[in-house]
Amino acid sequence: MNYFDLPKIDLHCHLDGSVRPETIIALAAEQNITLPSNDIEAIRTLMIAPETCTDLGEYLQRFDLPLSVMQTAAGIERISFEVFEDAAKENVKYLEVRFGPMLHLEQGLTLEQVFDSVVAGMKRAEAMYDIKGNYILSILRHMPKDRIKEVLDTAAKYLNDGIVAFDLAGGEAPGFCAEFVPYAQYAIEKGYRVTIHAGEQGVGQNVFDAISLLGAERIGHGIHITGHEAAYNLVKTQNIALETCPSSNVQTKAVENLASHPVKAFYQDGIQITINTDNRTVSNTTMTDEVRKVMEEFNLSREDYFNIYKISIEHAFASDAVKQYLSTFAE
Ligand SMILES: O=c1[nH]cnc2c1ncn2[C@H]1C[C@H](O)[C@@H](CO)O1
Numbered sequence: 001m002n003y004f005d006l007p008k009i010d011l012h013c014h015l016d017g018s019v020r021p022e023t024i025i026a027l028a029a030e031q032n033i034t035l036p037s038n039d040i041e042a043i044r045t046l047m048i049a050p051e052t053c054t055d056l057g058e059y060l061q062r063f064d065l066p067l068s069v070m071q072t073a074a075g076i077e078r079i080s081f082e083v084f085e086d087a088a089k090e091n092v093k094y095l096e097v098r099f100g101p102m103l104h105l106e107q108g109l110t111l112e113q114v115f116d117s118v119v120a121g122m123k124r125a126e127a128m129y130d131i132k133g134n135y136i137l138s139i140l141r142h143m144p145k146d147r148i149k150e151v152l153d154t155a156a157k158y159l160n161d162g163i164v165a166f167d168l169a170g171g172e173a174p175g176f177c178a179e180f181v182p183y184a185q186y187a188i189e190k191g192y193r194v195t196i197h198a199g200e201q202g203v204g205q206n207v208f209d210a211i212s213l214l215g216a217e218r219i220g221h222g223i224h225i226t227g228h229e230a231a232y233n234l235v236k237t238q239n240i241a242l243e244t245c246p247s248s249n250v251q252t253k254a255v256e257n258l259a260s261h262p263v264k265a266f267y268q269d270g271i272q273i274t275i276n277t278d279n280r281t282v283s284n285t286t287m288t289d290e291v292r293k294v295m296e297e298f299n300l301s302r303e304d305y306f307n308i309y310k311i312s313i314e315h316a317f318a319s320d321a322v323k324q325y326l327s328t329f330a331e
């Protein structure tokens with residue numbers, strides 16, 4: 001099967017984990033930032049998380065370098081454009097990109113400038129390529145909570161016009177959901193959709209809580225519902241979509257290897273699974289690669305692929321018009 005040519009949908013892709021190494025070098029030069037090296041291969045190596053990470057914590061150390069050049073409006077706009085451009089060039093028809101707004105304020109940008117920049121880059125790519133997109137706001141679980149409502153208020157300028165959802169990301173401690181209830185509620189009241197990273201590193205109970213306490217409609221990863229019957233059943237009965245990211249899950253040791261990834265078992269049991277990149281650079285991957293890996297490892301058919309493609313359409317935080325458009329590529 002030609003995986004490159006297949007129409008694809010990526011619902012879980014981080015902006016700062018998907019920066020081209022070449023762009024790091026170019027932006028560092030423009031911004032007078034000294035990099036550990038100016039050699040493209042050295043930068044690439046520094047950005048890609050090894051297969052031998054001990055856990056998610058080690059994986060998350062790869063984001064400091066890209067974030068260092070994502071502190072200007074022009075840098076963020078360029079990176080946003082390029083992520084959509086790279087995806088469009090491998091036939092990704094719809095892409096939801098997430099980012100941590102508060103990670104881009106280190107050199108004086110305002111939240112509004114950050115939102116203007118990501119959305120402008122995406123819209124520039126939408127105008128040039130056959131791709132549609134939306135942004136998701138990732139709140140980092142370890143950061144102070146005092147500006148979360150301000151993030152949601154300021155981003156509302158683009159609500160359903162470029163920015164669509166609320167997410168929690170970063171390291172995953174057991175029981176993290178309880179302290180975010182008022183923020184998720186505030187987001188829902190304002191009209192944001194909700195997806196939460198849960199059951200990636202931590203326990204299945206986090207997935208149960210993300211759905212029941214935070215109103216998550218989708219779960220980032222969700223692997224660990226395997227060991228938690230109540231979480232598994234809740235995902236299944238509530239029709240919650242799992243955003244699986246196979247390469248990332250192997251790197252962070254969420255699964256031991258691809259063969260032991262539960263994605264096929266979930267699919268066969270009627271769980272709403274989707275296939276996504278997580279981080280195109282940090283996980284050294286593309287949608288073509290993720291689809292190929294899953295299809296080949298688990299012997300899935302073209303019909304299976306389009307079933308999964310349709311699950312992605314159903315659970316996308318996109319307008320009806322965009323979903324209708326995406327359906328025209330389905331078989
Ligand atoms: O897979 C992930 N799990 C949890 N957090 C993640 C993952 N990939 C990236 N992040 C974090 C690091 C980034 O700086 C942040 C915003 O994109 O989200």
Ligand SMILES: [Zn+2]
Nearest residue numbers: 014197220278
């Ligand atoms: Zn993620």
